[in-house]
Amino acid sequence: MKRIGIKHRTGYHYHEPVSFGVHRVMLRPLEGHDVHIDSIRLEIEPQASVRWARDIYGNSIAIITFGAEARKLSVASEVVVDLYHDDSPDGLIDPEARAYPFQYASNEQMELLLYRVPSYPHDGPALKNWLRDLYVPGQLIDTAELLTHLNTRIFQTLKYENREEAGVRLPCQTLALGSGSCRDFAVLMMEAARHWGFGARFVTGYIQRAEGQHGATHAWTEISLPGAGWRGYDPTNNKAAGTEHVSVAVSSEQEKAMPLSGSWAGPSNAFDRMEVSAQVVPL
DSSP, X not given: OEEEEEEEXXXXXXXXXXXXXXXXXXXXXXXXXXXXXXXXXXXXXXXXXXEEEEOTTOOEEEEEEEOSOEEEEEXXXXXXXXEOOOOOOGGGXXXXXXXXXXXXXXXXXXXXXXXXXXXXXXXXXXXXXXXXXXXXXXXXXXXXHHHHHHHHHHHHHSEEOOOOSSSOOOHHHHHHXXXXXXXXXXXXXXXXXXXXXXXXXXXXXXEOOSTTSOOEEEEEEEEEETTTEEEEEETTTTEEOOTTEEEEEEESSGGXXXXXXOOEESOTTOEEEEEEEEEEEEO
16 A cells, blocks of 8 residues: 655636636546545635536546635645555456457447547548557457557657647647647547547546656546456556556546636636646655
8 A cells, every 4th residue: 555645736817806617626536446535625715615526437526616706716635545556467358358359348338439439530540550550450469568569659759748738639730740748648549549449538637756756747548458447558658557646537538537627707818827736745
């Protein structure tokens, strides 16, 4: 068992008071047999009411309603998490799925349909060309090896770029530019896996850095493998998701897993700046 502390603060600053619509906040890690939340504290400015809900993916969402105008909106959380990571070998994949291509069980295909349909179908030709070096239709290849090679190809052929603007690039844009953020790489891997028929989803959360470094918000991909369940792949760091990764939200589309979303109303030039900080440290 490993215990970590996560501190996350997002602040929006304005030149004059503005009003805020309802905001949705995803900062609470996903709990399960491998993740237990020991404590959580949420601080919001200006004063607001909070109610908790779960979306269709099981993500925990704080729905925030503000009652007054302000020049600053700040959401800060402090979470203490116990991790019981199951570092399962790829051998847990069902025998009939250890070689690709394979078919998902009939009782899973409907549930996985949402995660197998491409989000960017017009990017299909560009992805097909880019994936040709990894797999040619008609091959029989080890499933875990294929996905590891995809993870590595993104890491080795594309340059990481720290982009602060919202949203993600289209997979074809990421390939054309040869660079992207962790969000861009996660979407690219998700779409590539779906191109091959895998069930894949977008994950947002935190990653703990090396000793002496603060952690950060992060994004990666999970792929459904029969017998092994949802297995995480982090193309930004060329590794499988492990004990340093803490999932906060999963979804079929990246925009449904945004840490903070909402609206504000005021003069068009009122917005000043945004500040984001995240710390992930061992306790």
